[in-house]
Amino acid sequence: MSQSDDLYRLAEMTWQEVEAAVDETQTILLPVGSTEQHGHHMPLGVDVYMPDAVAERVAERTGCLLAPPVWYGVSPHHTFKPGTFTVESETFQHYVRDICASAADWGVENVLLINGHYLVQDPELDVVVRELTNEHGMRAFHVPLISGFEDAATAVRDSDVSFHASEFETSMMLELFPELVDMDRAEAVDAPDDALPLTDYDAFGDNRVGWALSADRMDELTPTGNLGDPTVATREKGARMVDDVVGKVTQLVEALDDLDAPTAAESGE
Template identity: 70%
Template sequence: MTDEPDDPDGARTGEPYRVAELTWREIEAALERTSTLLVPVGATEQHGHHLPLGVDVYMPEAIGERVAERSPALLAPPIWYGVSPHHAFKPGTFTLSSETFRRYVADVCASAGRWGIENIVLLNGHYLAQDPELEIVVRELRTEHGLEAFHAPLVNLFAEVAAEIRTGDVSFHASEFETSIMLELLPELVHVDRAERVDPPEESLPLTDYDALGTNEVGWALTADDMDELTRAGNIGDPTVATAEKGEALVAAAVSKLCDLVDALEDAD
């Protein structure tokens, strides 16, 4: 987990960063060099015929690893369960109530504050769906616990690059972006031969859009029945156009922006 990064030009802290692998005395020592904690937050839910249930955790955890290899930060164990009621139409999906999820994430982060963490960055791999909950968590951590807290939805971090390199018209769930990232990070878990294109309705309601980079001007959500009607396979969009090269570009964009944030936080302490 702590081998040299693939990029020989990437700076490296040279220090262990995975909280779960350290002793409490090693955590004490680590707090001498950093007060920032990266918390991968995802979900365990269906991702079509071609992707595993853990996509939304695998992505932020791997991106967090790359950030911690280059910038001074600790990496928390990931949060595997999220707000996924709209995916409950397929087996293997776990979902929490919004209240339970918010309380759990907030408690995890607040406990880190008690042993010396000052900055929290929530790396959200289940972006769009649980953005509202994590925005509330960030506000609570800042106002009630005195932590410098940030919510980082992965799609926001790589949106500019995604818009430039995409070839599919729609990538809403388990399609071009997520499949490309998984082909870069964990290709052995991607069943390319099972991927299929699923087109959403040609028209959506005004101010809404079935696309991760779409023009969604109002808050809205899908139910499990909605998803069941929209997709037999489970994905929405075209995963067949995904490539590892696209994934590499998306991951690099996210890592670069997160490193900038972490470095600034540490410089300010």
């Protein structure tokens, strides 16, 4: 299904337009992120700008609906720099769940949580998906951007460590919002060699167990706020990563639309 000429951003639609749209698609994308420090070279909104832009491209391709993003997330470890907001885990879970459950009341059956604050709030969103599935009868999915662009990121990366506001996120932002990135201010910050077994400071490293960083520990690790080398980021790398994740999420949305499409008998053919 393609509705490239139609509205898909819910915030720009009237209720009548939403009512008509839900006759065509029962899928909604909810960008979920955080407002937090991203080093000297990028703004606080990176974790929302990225999933919202990715979701917009998916909506343009598929005609699914795009909800206004969730700007605040679970970010206690970034509070060592000003501008960071954080909410309690339970508050975040309940808020995201209630947003999605309310959409179910007006006909949405499928929800994809497009998560730009990946790794840190993955556990919370996995709980939300389970609750929406079991308590509200929705098909719910947690879509961390990092999982969606892993193939491309692994293929193009030049740095050994990309953890926060470094090669991957900076490349994505250079593709999506280059005007918000100041590469002249980007600085590499090496990760320490003190990672325990089954833990790693790299986003695609050997993280086989759950672990977390405190604000005090982050303050010790990085004077700038980023961890890794953003100076090797390029728009070309970001374009490949964006294409990778948009293509994968589009496949999921199209498969959901196929599940929801009426059969010939139901449509009277």
